[in-house]
Amino acid sequence: MQPANYTTKRPFIPLFIAALCFTLVFSLLPIPFSASASTAIVNPKQMYTYERMEKDLKALAARYPQLINLDSIGKSEYGRELWSLKLGKGPVVIFLNGSHHAREWITTNLLMGMADHYAQAYEKQATWGTFAVRDLLERVTFHIVPMVNPDGVTLQQRGLSAFPKADHAALLRMNGGSTNFKRWKANAKGIDLNRQYPADWATIRNVSSKPSYMNYKGTQPLQAKEAKALAAYAREIMPELAISYHSSGEILFWNFKTPAAHKARDLQLANQFASHTGYRLVTPSSNPSGGGFTDWFITEFGRPALTPELARAVGETNVPLSEWDRIWKQHRDTGWMLALEAIGYWIERQPTTASKSEVRLTADETAYQWPDLKSARSGKVYAGLYTTIREKGDWVELAVKGERKWIAARNLLRGKLEIPAGAVVVVHSETGIYTSPSAALPSKVRFAEQKLAVLEGWDGWYRVKTGKGSAWVKQAEVQYELPTVVEEPGEPEPSDQPAEPGQAEQPEQTDNSETSETDDNQATGTDAHEAAAQPSKKFSPAA
Numbered sequence: 001m002q003p004a005n006y007t008t009k010r011p012f013i014p015l016f017i018a019a020l021c022f023t024l025v026f027s028l029l030p031i032p033f034s035a036s037a038s039t040a041i042v043n044p045k046q047m048y049t050y051e052r053m054e055k056d057l058k059a060l061a062a063r064y065p066q067l068i069n070l071d072s073i074g075k076s077e078y079g080r081e082l083w084s085l086k087l088g089k090g091p092v093v094i095f096l097n098g099s100h101h102a103r104e105w106i107t108t109n110l111l112m113g114m115a116d117h118y119a120q121a122y123e124k125q126a127t128w129g130t131f132a133v134r135d136l137l138e139r140v141t142f143h144i145v146p147m148v149n150p151d152g153v154t155l156q157q158r159g160l161s162a163f164p165k166a167d168h169a170a171l172l173r174m175n176g177g178s179t180n181f182k183r184w185k186a187n188a189k190g191i192d193l194n195r196q197y198p199a200d201w202a203t204i205r206n207v208s209s210k211p212s213y214m215n216y217k218g219t220q221p222l223q224a225k226e227a228k229a230l231a232a233y234a235r236e237i238m239p240e241l242a243i244s245y246h247s248s249g250e251i252l253f254w255n256f257k258t259p260a261a262h263k264a265r266d267l268q269l270a271n272q273f274a275s276h277t278g279y280r281l282v283t284p285s286s287n288p289s290g291g292g293f294t295d296w297f298i299t300e301f302g303r304p305a306l307t308p309e310l311a312r313a314v315g316e317t318n319v320p321l322s323e324w325d326r327i328w329k330q331h332r333d334t335g336w337m338l339a340l341e342a343i344g345y346w347i348e349r350q351p352t353t354a355s356k357s358e359v360r361l362t363a364d365e366t367a368y369q370w371p372d373l374k375s376a377r378s379g380k381v382y383a384g385l386y387t388t389i390r391e392k393g394d395w396v397e398l399a400v401k402g403e404r405k406w407i408a409a410r411n412l413l414r415g416k417l418e419i420p421a422g423a424v425v426v427v428h429s430e431t432g433i434y435t436s437p438s439a440a441l442p443s444k445v446r447f448a449e450q451k452l453a454v455l456e457g458w459d460g461w462y463r464v465k466t467g468k469g470s471a472w473v474k475q476a477e478v479q480y481e482l483p484t485v486v487e488e489p490g491e492p493e494p495s496d497q498p499a500e501p502g503q504a505e506q507p508e509q510t511d512n513s514e515t516s517e518t519d520d521n522q523a524t525g526t527d528a529h530e531a532a533a534q535p536s537k538k539f540s541p542a543a
């Protein structure tokens with residue numbers, strides 16, 4: 001090394017070390033507080049309207065198509081959509097909803113801010129404490145209904161002008177004659193949506209006797225379209241837990257006649273939520289008044305549900321935006337904790353089954369002592385061939401160099417195929433060429449139509465030999481061909497004897513039955529004979 005180079009390079013070494021330390025320190029910290037302004041879609045620090053929410057929901061779904069799906073679960077009394085944003089890829093369902101009560105629309109701001117924050121964290125492969133955000137969002141799906149009561153919110157924010165003239169008199173009457181709708185809680189028909197659920201509905205206390213800006217429970221449970229849609233949705237998705245956000249007071253309801261068998265579990269969740277937010281747990285009453293969403297959820301599902309009251313007490317109006325920063329700090333990352341808890345509830349119900357099959361792991365995975373993200377970790381299990389020992393939910397236990405290790409099953413190929421020597425697949429310019437089956441998208445490489453040797457085959461995938469080594473192709477995108485077999489010499493054809501009509505029909509019937517049996521294969525471009533040449537399965541995939 002030349003001295004001149006040495007002296008000029010030297011000042012960069014401490015700089016490099018400083019940069020390394022900086023990177024190390026910051027990679028160990030939880031997700032930074034502020035979502036980067038350049039990637040945020042939602043601006044929650046504003047009077048958040050139904051129209052603004054709808055725009056942001058569509059923008060989020062368009063921006064994160066792999067992670068977010070948007071659905072309408074019904075319409076409000078005035079025909080506004082009741083949107084549900086689904087965020088995550090896992091079987092474990094968490095239900096979050098906000099703005100049952102019109103003047104409590106800051107809960108919508110929070111849920112929209114959280115959805116944006118979680119999507120960004122997924123994309124950035126962020127961590128929360130020692131947990132990778134992706135490990136959580138690949139197991140969990142958040143179902144978020146950010147605005148249960150869009151008519152009421154619109155009335156509270158914009159007043160009479162947002163409603164048909166013909167309805168003004170009724171709205172004024174329900175508001176005690178006042179044109180100021182800041183105190184409005186009900187839907188626009190004057191039904192209090194959080195007095196609508198079938199949990200001790202008949203005996204709800206302090207009810208209004210007629211449609212009103214608050215506390216009118218209706219003439220029967222789930223009479224309001226919004227409450228009816230929400231209950232039907234919960235019954236459809238069967239959440240592990242639910243959070244119904246309200247305001248105000250910084251308190252937390254967690255109990256509704258909760259049976260003794262569930263008390264420890266539900267209290268543990270409530271205590272965790274309280275420790276993140278600083279909220280005070282409401283002492284369970286021996287004779288609570290029912291009809292609320294979480295009262296019903298706890299009763300019907302026997303699963304935990306929380307009602308946090310956001311912000312310091314503000315009285316009969318909306319929470320001012322000056323409370324936003326405080327709310328955001330308290331709640332921003334509660335979703336990760338909820339995900340961990342819900343994953344725990346779910347996995348506990350999954351049976352553990354013995355299994356012994358050959359599998360291919362297509363990406364490195366963190367090894368765990370038990371099928372539990374909170375259990376001890378023991379290094380990595382590297383991509384390769386393994387034999388399974390046990391399975392539980394979305395986890396699998398593998399034999400790894402004489403040890404047993406639990407990993408996520410998401411990157412496993414199963415159903416090994418017997419591939420005879422000389423087997424090939426025909427690829428063409430439309431065939432996706434993957435560096436690994438775990439890659440979300442194919443590589444940019446494309447092949448002109450040609451035959452490639454098959455190295456191994458699994459349910460859905462072949463590994464094929466290429467000029468530069470090997471690559472993966474999807475079974476559905478190629479034609480599989482067995483090696484050419486030399487035909488045994490057969491009987492000479494009796495071409496000089498004309499066949500009788502009866503004899504000629506027999507082969508046709510056989511052809512027809514073959515065709516009908518292989519309709520599925522024909523749909524993907526293989527004919528009956530090639531379909532018959534598909535390799536046989538050596539191991540059947542686990543159910």
Ligand SMILES: [Zn+2]
Pocket residue numbers: 100101104194246247
């Ligand atoms: Zn409320």
